[in-house]
Amino acid sequence: MILLLNLALVILCPNLNCSATAQPRPSAAFATSLPRAGIKLDTSDNDNSITSNDENDDGRLAKEVDVAIIGAGIGGLCAGAILNTLYDKKVGIFESHNHPGGCAHAFERRADNGITFTFDSGPTIVLGCSKEPFNPLQQVLRAVGVDGDVEWIPYDGWGMVEHPNDQDLEKRWKLTVGPNYFEEGPLRTFASNPTALEEFNALCEVTKPLVVGAATIPAMAMRPGPTSLVPLLRYLPSLLSIISNGVDVSTGPFAPFMNGPIFKVTDKWLRDWLDALAFSLSGLPAERTSAASMAYVLFDMHREGAALDYPKGGLGEVIKALVRGVEQKSRRNVKLGSKVHLRQHVESIEFNAAGNRAIGLNVRKGGGGTVFVKAKEGVICNAPIWSLRKLIKNEGALRQLDGGNVMPAQHTDLREPNQSWLIAKNPNPIGRTSFIRPRPDQSTNTAKSTNNLLAKCDAAEMTGSFLHLHVALDAKDLDLNLLEPHYTVMDRGLEGDSNSIEGVEDGPCGEMNMIAVSNPCVLDRTLAPEGYMVMHAYGAGNEPYDIWKASTDNTAASKVSASKTLNSGVRYQSPTYDALKDARASPLWRAIESIIPDARNRTVLALVGSPLTHERYLRRPYGTYGAAFEDCLKDGSTSIPNLILAGDGVFPGIGIPAVALSGASAANGMVGVVNQWLCMDELKSRGVIE
Numbered sequence: 001m002i003l004l005l006n007l008a009l010v011i012l013c014p015n016l017n018c019s020a021t022a023q024p025r026p027s028a029a030f031a032t033s034l035p036r037a038g039i040k041l042d043t044s045d046n047d048n049s050i051t052s053n054d055e056n057d058d059g060r061l062a063k064e065v066d067v068a069i070i071g072a073g074i075g076g077l078c079a080g081a082i083l084n085t086l087y088d089k090k091v092g093i094f095e096s097h098n099h100p101g102g103c104a105h106a107f108e109r110r111a112d113n114g115i116t117f118t119f120d121s122g123p124t125i126v127l128g129c130s131k132e133p134f135n136p137l138q139q140v141l142r143a144v145g146v147d148g149d150v151e152w153i154p155y156d157g158w159g160m161v162e163h164p165n166d167q168d169l170e171k172r173w174k175l176t177v178g179p180n181y182f183e184e185g186p187l188r189t190f191a192s193n194p195t196a197l198e199e200f201n202a203l204c205e206v207t208k209p210l211v212v213g214a215a216t217i218p219a220m221a222m223r224p225g226p227t228s229l230v231p232l233l234r235y236l237p238s239l240l241s242i243i244s245n246g247v248d249v250s251t252g253p254f255a256p257f258m259n260g261p262i263f264k265v266t267d268k269w270l271r272d273w274l275d276a277l278a279f280s281l282s283g284l285p286a287e288r289t290s291a292a293s294m295a296y297v298l299f300d301m302h303r304e305g306a307a308l309d310y311p312k313g314g315l316g317e318v319i320k321a322l323v324r325g326v327e328q329k330s331r332r333n334v335k336l337g338s339k340v341h342l343r344q345h346v347e348s349i350e351f352n353a354a355g356n357r358a359i360g361l362n363v364r365k366g367g368g369g370t371v372f373v374k375a376k377e378g379v380i381c382n383a384p385i386w387s388l389r390k391l392i393k394n395e396g397a398l399r400q401l402d403g404g405n406v407m408p409a410q411h412t413d414l415r416e417p418n419q420s421w422l423i424a425k426n427p428n429p430i431g432r433t434s435f436i437r438p439r440p441d442q443s444t445n446t447a448k449s450t451n452n453l454l455a456k457c458d459a460a461e462m463t464g465s466f467l468h469l470h471v472a473l474d475a476k477d478l479d480l481n482l483l484e485p486h487y488t489v490m491d492r493g494l495e496g497d498s499n500s501i502e503g504v505e506d507g508p509c510g511e512m513n514m515i516a517v518s519n520p521c522v523l524d525r526t527l528a529p530e531g532y533m534v535m536h537a538y539g540a541g542n543e544p545y546d547i548w549k550a551s552t553d554n555t556a557a558s559k560v561s562a563s564k565t566l567n568s569g570v571r572y573q574s575p576t577y578d579a580l581k582d583a584r585a586s587p588l589w590r591a592i593e594s595i596i597p598d599a600r601n602r603t604v605l606a607l608v609g610s611p612l613t614h615e616r617y618l619r620r621p622y623g624t625y626g627a628a629f630e631d632c633l634k635d636g637s638t639s640i641p642n643l644i645l646a647g648d649g650v651f652p653g654i655g656i657p658a659v660a661l662s663g664a665s666a667a668n669g670m671v672g673v674v675n676q677w678l679c680m681d682e683l684k685s686r687g688v689i690e
């Protein structure tokens with residue numbers, strides 16, 4: 001009843017076409033047809049370059065755009081591509097790093113032998129790009145007409161290795177996607193109880209209502225703010241199916257499906273497996289991961305025609321396609337001058353005197369000096385939510401976003417960060433030193449119970465960080481056809497060891513237990529020069545930041561200024577830091593050696609990236625994977641109408657599909673809801689959406 005009342009209020013809203021700014025007449029805005037899906041837009045006079053500075057910028061003249069976007073991660077790029085291509089907005093995206101893509105960027109490094117290798121920096125498993133139903137990232141690529149620029153290579157599963165190189169405990173098996181492979185294979189083989197198969201099928205059945213919406217409601221139907229439900233009226237049956245268990249359950253964590261009251265998973269092995277799947281999605285156990293995300297993964301992995309996807313040429317090709325979407329001609333075949341600007345760090349969001357309207361950005365350029373970027377219609381902030389307060393200097397804006405308070409960033413810097421991982425009080429003899437703390441009681445959390453946006457952002461729980469090992473190997477005499485494109489290596493087994501830290505048991509979510517190993521040359525030999533291969537092993541969200549903090553306090557450490565390190569923060573160099581990298585990378589090397597036993601002898605280049613690397617290059621506070629799902633903002637709207645948030649701190653949270661959806665929602669929020677509706681009509685006529 002409450003939902004129907006909300007729908008009625010939205011429908012009756014007299015300001016149905018409300019948006020950040022005045023919009024062109026809808027009939028004129030969509031007078032020109034958009035290109036069909038799979039057909040590239042005309043970019044014949046676009047050199048597709050990504051520049052750091054405008055050619056005519058002398059450091060004094062202000063740039064001017066319709067919408068300014070902070071951060072060239074996937075969320076920001078999706079927002080920019082949609083605004084430029086579908087809504088005819090001149091967009092400027094401003095990125096601190098010298099690569100676009102955020103945590104999903106690609107980078108090159110040269111080995112001592114003079115050969116250059118290209119690596120994916122982040123995510124390595126993607127679903128829903130080669131076959132329908134498409135995930136939000138592929139939906140955006142199709143909507144802006146650059147999907148033909150990315151060739152997806154489907155594959156059928158990944159290898160599992162438990163207790164690598166332990167002769168007594170090691171297990172090797174394959175997770176094959178598609179119907180019945182999991183049920184008749186690993187589940188039947190490893191389940192703790194004979195009823196596990198029945199339990200798994202029942203879980204899939206009870207979560208089906210959550211899947212209907214994810215599979216049928218497109219990203220282009222999303223928008224933040226009071227008119228968010230209007231585009232969803234086009235998909236009312238799916239919307240009603242999603243909320244059949246209640247709005248809170250449908251938009252909440254998976255706990256009611258793991259622990260009751262809706263369903264309870266009792267089989268120990270199945271619970272561990274669900275936790276492992278969830279941890280790869282959110283950096284947290286299943287009970288604290290989005291119910292919708294978990295339901296969709298259970299559906300997508302086990303449906304007819306299921307496939308995993310990898311982009312030919314690496315994930316960097318996806319980022320290049322999104323950049324082209326930002327910089328190409330609009331649907332009216334007009335070159336608007338939209339651009340992705342690299343090595344341009346945003347110092348602050350600028351507001352009018354009253355602080356109730358965003359008017360632009362103050363940007364520090366890579367070569368030094370600052371420039372004001374005027375944003376005529378609004379600002380999208382794709383920076384981590386913990387960084388928002390630091391970007392706001394205007395007292396009026398602080399009051400608007402901080403519940404009437406004015407608390408500059410320097411005051412919040414003194415607070416202890418709210419991190420998922422805690423360091424044990426007493427050193428653990430087994431080598432593990434940290435654990436995911438239980439979720440505190442939220443009933444007294446005043447930040448969550450108020451409309452104080454900045455307090456919510458400040459207090460949001462930070463999931464763990466990453467440890468990476470990128471290697472280039474001599475592949476002589478290796479038959480890549482005998483290897484899997486991807487492995488998940490459980491260093492202490494899916495169940496973890498028998499030890500606990502301060503009462504918290506080990507398991508799939510334990511410190512550096514689950515290691516992802518990407519082996520993409522199995523699918524695409526062009527990713528490395530002939531005779532070589534690249535691999536990427538990483539612990540996703542299971543490396544605590546505080547372990548590394550001490551290494552930067554070493555008296556021998558030398559801080560290298562930001563101006564000498566790609567304008568991306570302070571770099572630390574010390575013997576303590578280097579030794580810690582070597583020690584902490586041991587599980588990553590074990591994981592790679594479980595696949596290629598003589599990998600170290602074959603290595604021509606090895607790079608270890610720490611939580612400090614994430615913090616420095618990617619501007620991730622404390623190197624975090626992202627916000628805990630429970631603390632994600634419900635949408636990207638703010639009390640300042642033309643300031644919209646995107647990224648992994650906004651629902652639905654962490655992951656490529658999730659941030660692509662948040663970017664699409666933010667872009668739609670920058671135009672009126674009627675314009676969005678007409679855009680969806682056009683996309684439907686092209687067969688891009690239903």
